[in-house]
Amino acid sequence: MLDAAGGGGTxxxxxxxxxxxxxxxxxxxxWALVAVVVxxxxxxxxxxxxxxxxxxxxxxxxxxxxGEVGRIPPGPAPDFQMPLYSGGTFRLADQxxxxxxxxxxxxxxxxxxxxxxxxxxxxxxxxxxxxxxVGVDVWDSERDARAFLQTFGVxxxxxxxxxxxxxxxxxxGVPETFFVRPDGTIARHWVGPLTDDQIQSFxxxxxx
Numbered sequence: 675m676l677d678a679a680g681g682g683g684t685x686x687x688x689x690x691x692x693x694x695x696x697x698x699x700x701x702x703x704x705w706a707l708v709a710v711v712v713x714x715x716x717x718x719x720x721x722x723x724x725x726x727x728x729x730x731x732x733x734x735x736x737x738x739x740x741g742e743v744g745r746i747p748p749g750p751a752p753d754f755q756m757p758l759y760s761g762g763t764f765r766l767a768d769q770x771x772x773x774x775x776x777x778x779x780x781x782x783x784x785x786x787x788x789x790x791x792x793x794x795x796x797x798x799x800x801x802x803x804x805x806x807x808v809g810v811d812v813w814d815s816e817r818d819a820r821a822f823l824q825t826f827g828v829x830x831x832x833x834x835x836x837x838x839x840x841x842x843x844x845x846x847g848v849p850e851t852f853f854v855r856p857d858g859t860i861a862r863h864w865v866g867p868l869t870d871d872q873i874q875s876f877x878x879x880x881x882x
Contacts, residue, residue, distance in 0.1 A: 736846065736847035736848075737783050737784065737785060737847055737848065738785065738846070738847040738848060738849060738850060738865050738866040738867075739784075739785050739866065739867070740866050741864060741865065741866030741867060741868070741872070742864075742865050742866060743862075743863070743864065743865070744846075744850060744863035744864060744865040745844065745863060746860045746861075746862070746863050747843065747844065747860060749859070750858040750859055751766060751774075751776075751843075751852060751854045751858055751859065751860050752766075752839065752842035752843060753765070753766050753767045754766050754810075754835075754837045754838075754839035754842065755836070755837050756810065756833040756834060756835060756836045756837060756839070757833050757834065757836060758831050758832065758833040759811075759816070759819065759820060759823065759832050759833055759834070760831065760832070763833075764808055764831050764833055766854070767858075769806050769854075770856065770857070770858055771804075771856050772804045772805065772806050772856055773803075773804060773805045773806065773853070773854065773855065773856060773877060773880045773881055774805075774806045774807075774808065774852075774853075774854040775793075775796070775805065775806070775807045775808070775851060775852075775853055775854075775873070775876075775877065776808050776810055776851065776852045776854065777789075777793055777807070777808070777809050777810065777849060777850075777851045777868075778810045778812055778835075778839075778840060778843070778845055778848055778849060778850045778851070778852075779809055779810070779811060779812070779848050779849045780811060780812055780813055780814045780819075780848045781811075781814050781815075781818040781819050781821065781822035782814070782818070783848045783849060785848075785849055785866065785867040786822075786848055786849045786867070787822075787826065788867050789849060789867040789868050789869075790822075790826040790828055791826060791827075792868060792869060792870045792873060793807060793809070793828070793830065793868070793873065794826065794827060794828050794829065794830065795870060796870070796873045796874070796877070797829065797830035798829075800877060801830075803881075804856075805877055805881075806831075807830040807831075808830065808831045808832070808833075809828065809830065809831070809832035809833070810832075810833070810835050810839055810840070811832060811833065811834045811835060812834075812835045812840045812845065812848060813840075814834065816834060819832070819834065846865065847865070849866065849867055849868070850863070850864065850865050850866075851863070851864045851868055852864075853876045853877065853879070853880040854880070855880055861876070861879055861880040862876045862879060862880060864876065
């Protein structure tokens, strides 16, 4: 009887130790679970960032696929100067007295490809009216830019942004186009691709 009671006492005495050990056991497992969750979240963030790049982000500049009215900076249009792919230099300040259509674009921008033929048609049809169309290539390589211009038969002046014009104009993405009056102020800022009708309408508005 004593042996049985002693055996029972031993079993009873062991129970608290088992309970205490059980309460300590889940802690390492919880930390391991937290670590796994953190790794998974980081992996998803990396994949999400990569997806954004593939979907249209390029070094901080987005693609403006839908057209909308943009913000007009106060005062005169910021002056900028850049070397042209065709040779020579373009400076906005030298164009006073003319309407200037400054189109910000990049070769990796799909909507830029859609609007390039319309811009070229505007250049061919309106340059005799004192309208200057200039392409400002941003976040691009010269090789890709030249291939773009050749593919779409672009003949209006184009050059690589060498004076941070994109920053001065508060660019949010490409394409974006600014219509500058003869007095140097901005009449219209368009975010996204342009159609033939929009270009003609905005030029007429800028000439008034």
